[in-house]
Amino acid sequence: MNLPSTDEIIDDLEFLDDWEQRYQYIIDLGKALPGLPESQHKEEYLVRGCQSNVWLISEEKDGKLLLHVDSDAVIVQGLLTLVMAAYHNKTPEQILAFDIDHYFAQLDLENHITPTRGNGLRAIVGKIQQLAKQSQA
Amino acid sequence: MSLNVAQIREQFPILHRQVHGKPLVYLDNAATTQKPQAVINALTDYYTQCNANVHRGAHYLSDEATRRYEAARKTVAEYINASRQEEVIWTSGTTEGINLVANGVAQRLKTGDEVLVTEMEHHANLVTWQQACKRSGATLKVVPINEDGSLNTEQFHALLSENTAFVSMPHISNALGTINPIKELTAAAKAKDALVMIDGAQGVAHGAIDVQDIGCDFYAFSGHKVFGPTGIGVLWGCYEVLKDWPIWLVGGEMIATVSYQDATWGELPNRLEAGTPNIAGAIGLAAAINWLRQYDAADILAHETALLARATQLAEQTDGLTIVGHAAKKIGVLSFILDGAHPADIGFLLDKQGIAIRTGDHCAQPLMKRLNVPGTARASFSIYNTLDEVEMLFEGIKKARLMLA
Numbered sequence A: 001m002n003l004p005s006t007d008e009i010i011d012d013l014e015f016l017d018d019w020e021q022r023y024q025y026i027i028d029l030g031k032a033l034p035g036l037p038e039s040q041h042k043e044e045y046l047v048r049g050c051q052s053n054v055w056l057i058s059e060e061k062d063g064k065l066l067l068h069v070d071s072d073a074v075i076v077q078g079l080l081t082l083v084m085a086a087y088h089n090k091t092p093e094q095i096l097a098f099d100i101d102h103y104f105a106q107l108d109l110e111n112h113i114t115p116t117r118g119n120g121l122r123a124i125v126g127k128i129q130q131l132a133k134q135s136q137a
Numbered sequence B: 001m002s003l004n005v006a007q008i009r010e011q012f013p014i015l016h017r018q019v020h021g022k023p024l025v026y027l028d029n030a031a032t033t034q035k036p037q038a039v040i041n042a043l044t045d046y047y048t049q050c051n052a053n054v055h056r057g058a059h060y061l062s063d064e065a066t067r068r069y070e071a072a073r074k075t076v077a078e079y080i081n082a083s084r085q086e087e088v089i090w091t092s093g094t095t096e097g098i099n100l101v102a103n104g105v106a107q108r109l110k111t112g113d114e115v116l117v118t119e120m121e122h123h124a125n126l127v128t129w130q131q132a133c134k135r136s137g138a139t140l141k142v143v144p145i146n147e148d149g150s151l152n153t154e155q156f157h158a159l160l161s162e163n164t165a166f167v168s169m170p171h172i173s174n175a176l177g178t179i180n181p182i183k184e185l186t187a188a189a190k191a192k193d194a195l196v197m198i199d200g201a202q203g204v205a206h207g208a209i210d211v212q213d214i215g216c217d218f219y220a221f222s223g224h225k226v227f228g229p230t231g232i233g234v235l236w237g238c239y240e241v242l243k244d245w246p247i248w249l250v251g252g253e254m255i256a257t258v259s260y261q262d263a264t265w266g267e268l269p270n271r272l273e274a275g276t277p278n279i280a281g282a283i284g285l286a287a288a289i290n291w292l293r294q295y296d297a298a299d300i301l302a303h304e305t306a307l308l309a310r311a312t313q314l315a316e317q318t319d320g321l322t323i324v325g326h327a328a329k330k331i332g333v334l335s336f337i338l339d340g341a342h343p344a345d346i347g348f349l350l351d352k353q354g355i356a357i358r359t360g361d362h363c364a365q366p367l368m369k370r371l372n373v374p375g376t377a378r379a380s381f382s383i384y385n386t387l388d389e390v391e392m393l394f395e396g397i398k399k400a401r402l403m404l405a
């Protein structure tokens, strides 16, 4: 998949001011996310949200973390794409240096990444940061 | 006379606010109802004028608080047609009421006994009994539902036996809106000498309850689902059954005498109400009931029936929409799924349009599994909802679909 960069996303969303256009953009990103085959929707990869589920598989290659994610809800898939833009195919150092809260605030989407939102996004971010720490060690 | 819904809406301040810059369309009433000004005033008035602890003070305010608090119990007793006020036990909500009963039942169950629940249970009326059975060695039997979401009453009768010690079932399903024939089923269970509990969390929101007419032993509900405050609920129990019911929480208020090594228990209702109660909550709940009682029950029913009928009609006209639960007898709830759209996406895009619904498993995971759905989107209606709001819901669904297409 050709992931947009975080800067591209920030630029794109800046131009969209009504909620419909913004969420249409996120939905379209979500649809473009390749996701995971059904057979990979395994318990061990699952991060349960109270509204929707998220799956995460990771591997390390040439010192970078490759991430494969999916969700059963398309808006969450879209939001995951925003997360992937920040973390996929990056070194552990890059991942740990990235300020995800600031990024979501710039996108004016910070409410999606608060721990109270039951979409599993916060948990995924925590998991990715932990993976980065582990591979540094 | 039909209900003057505009006049009712005027009394709910929260219905006049905006969310995401849109007028609020509140269709999450099965989760909790909004509060009329009369209830808000009762709470404010209590804390402004009357706050004191009950049953113990030898002073003016304590006497007055006690009087108001016990008057609230009387209001509830009348509303549900309890034969005695002591049958009304204050709890924190339906969940606590069921736990209080399940805790007592667990102490009395023995191996070989059976407890009957249904496939449509809210977790509050499932996990409680499942755990009571695990603790006591009794067996949990689950009455199946039919494809339309109604209870399979034939199976109910078939599963009843001499071994059935306890039956607990919902008056109305929170996930499907199904109204169960609780009176008939209670009679069948009583004929086998089983005790019967009704989970009335949803039942109480849709009309007056007559516990004597139902014939059950216990009926539990939450104040917050009937326009009252959160944190207050009622467990009604038939006096003869309740009077020596195993004690639940121990501490102040519920004792008769205490020595360092022993204690004796007080009388009903106190023996099942340890500690300082939710005085303001009880008074607020009574205010809610008094507020509701000014309207004619038949008018309320007619209005809610019209809302659900219109919603069902529009749902049936919506391509790719499947209604989850279409029992012949249902009220208040439209649960649905849409082809190609996850309930969470629908809920989210409706929220952005100011429309509040609930999505997910509705605290009924086994039921969702049984129905083979990941969860549903659920719109639930109350006395203050309008036919216009039903139209707005479907406009909202249309927009959500366009965006997700």
Ligand SMILES: Cc1ncc(COP(=O)(O)O)c(C=O)c1O
Residues within 6 Å of the ligand: B030, B031, B092, B093, B094, B095, B096, B122, B124, B125, B170, B172, B173, B174, B199, B201, B202, B222, B363
């Ligand atoms: C059918 C049913 N039972 C029990 C409960 C639990 O009520 P509470 O959370 O107020 O204790 C609910 C609340 O959603 C319900 O709908």
